[in-house]
Amino acid sequence: MKALCWEGVNQLAIERVPDPRIQNAHDVIVKVRYTVTCGSDLHLLGGYVPAMEAGDVIGHEFMGEIVEVGPEVTKHQVGDRVVVVSFIGCGTCWYCDNDLWSLCDNTNTNPGITQGLWGSDPGGIFGYSHAMGGFMGSHAEYVRVPFADHGAFTVPEEVDDLSALFVSDGVPTGWMGAHLGGVGPGDTVAVWGAGGVGQMAARAAMLLGAEQVVVIDRIPERLAMTENHIGAETLDYSSTDIGAELRERTGGRGPDVCIEAVGQESHTTGPAYLYDQVKQQLRLENDRPIAIREAIMACRKGGSVFALGVFAGLSDKFPLGALMNKGLTLRGAQQHGQRYVPMLLDRLARGEISTSHLATHVMSLDEGPRGYDMFKNKQDGCVRAVFRP
Structure with a gap:
């Protein structure tokens, strides 16, 4: 599949990478409809976040359609339209039980890096360096979503795709x-x-x-x-x-x-x-x-x-x-999204929150490097560059 990859400081490129697959019984595979840049991605681009490797797929805000479901997933099925929280929570550790989802004890697969930096390890996050778990990011055609019953949320019919996108993180x-x-x-x-x-x-x-x-x-x-x-x-x-x-x-x-x-x-x-x-x-x-x-x-x-x-x-x-x-x-804190997303989707459906205006530039994934250049340099009034894989 195609994906937008970090190749070095201020270097991005569209590459071919392996398709994700179900690795755990609680996984789903999401076909990405929209994925969006975030200001924190610019820290990766500038080389200020450690443990990036050439070829890493970046991006952590996305929504799409479930195309494959692990055998122990209970809340989702193929065809569901979902928005996915950028931080991955297991749903069973002490931190998840206390609604501190970004501090999950079980989802950062490289805890030693952040233990050395910060004294302990937060949870894993999509596309945000090997210090945060090394998960493949969302600027791609497909994404594997671990612990999907806790991190993927069905989008109400009243909420369009582009509006739902920003409930992933922003x-x-x-x-x-x-x-x-x-x-x-x-x-x-x-x-x-x-x-x-x-x-x-x-x-x-x-x-x-x-x-x-x-x-x-x-x-x-x-x-x-x-x-x-x-x-x-x-x-x-x-x-x-x-x-x-x-x-x-x-x-x-x-x-x-x-x-x-x-x-x-x-x-x-x-x-x-x-x-x-x-x-x-x-x-x-x-x-x-x-x-x-x-x-x-x-x-x-x-x-x-x-x-x-x-x-x-x-x-x-x-x-x-x-x-x-x-x-x-x-x-x-990094965002405890699972704590808020259901309530926020309801508020979005009722019109209390508007988000689609943030998508100032919508373009194909192939234009990802140009989108990041516009986003970083705030060209043409760019607030967020949104990609359609």
Whole structure:
């Protein structure tokens, strides 16, 4: 089958790879209808995530049709239209039982790598390096889905394919940031990043009762999309002092909840960007933590900061003093999608959440390298490049 493969730093190519097959009684094989780029994939492309090998199939957000079912699968059958959560959960370990699905004890087949990096191993994820299990990714014609009764969800008839696609990762990730970040009625919430995850975090905050939601970015098309499709307020950090503006809007306190939805390659207009970019390129630090620094500094005393963006290792100049002395709660996680997807599909069917606007560029899988170039460089207003295998 055809697949989009990582061949080296900033190098992608369409290759022929072996078709997936049932390996475990709980597997299904999904024929991919749509698969989409994610900001965290850019960290793979730039070489910031360890344990990538030439020829690895990338991609972790997808939906499609089940074409083969393992003998112990009970919830699905051939022909089902499903969306698949990017993180793989076994459904039986302590973490899955406690709805901490991305921390599954049984799905990362290479736990030693992340145990050395982070002290323990999270669950496996499709197409995201051998450190995260080495699973074949979704930018392909077919994908093997382990533990399908727990990770694949039937799409309601009212929800079209393109809308369902983003429930694979972007929508539950954003919802998790607002939910576990503690957003409640009457809160002011600030979200750093107006990409797909940032927009979904903003929408989740609104549905959870936030009184004021402000999304921060510098790309005009993304800011306009956030205002028009999400209904949140926006700020352009390249033209205003974000900390001062947020204090002005909150009676001098700052936001109750700050959600960072950018990750390890965040950007700014000041000297901190040059400092972090040079150190990151020289591999003197893994991550550019500009947005999470700003979120911590902007958050009100006693507030909550949630890190949704992907970070891989060590960051310099982390404001630990501000975190401690302001009495902040700092949380972060990869998405616990299985916890949220059924509820999110229902909300999508009722029209409470809209996602199809994120698919700014839909193209064939053969155009994958060009799609990633547009996505990475934010050309032609690209928010997400979607591929049709």
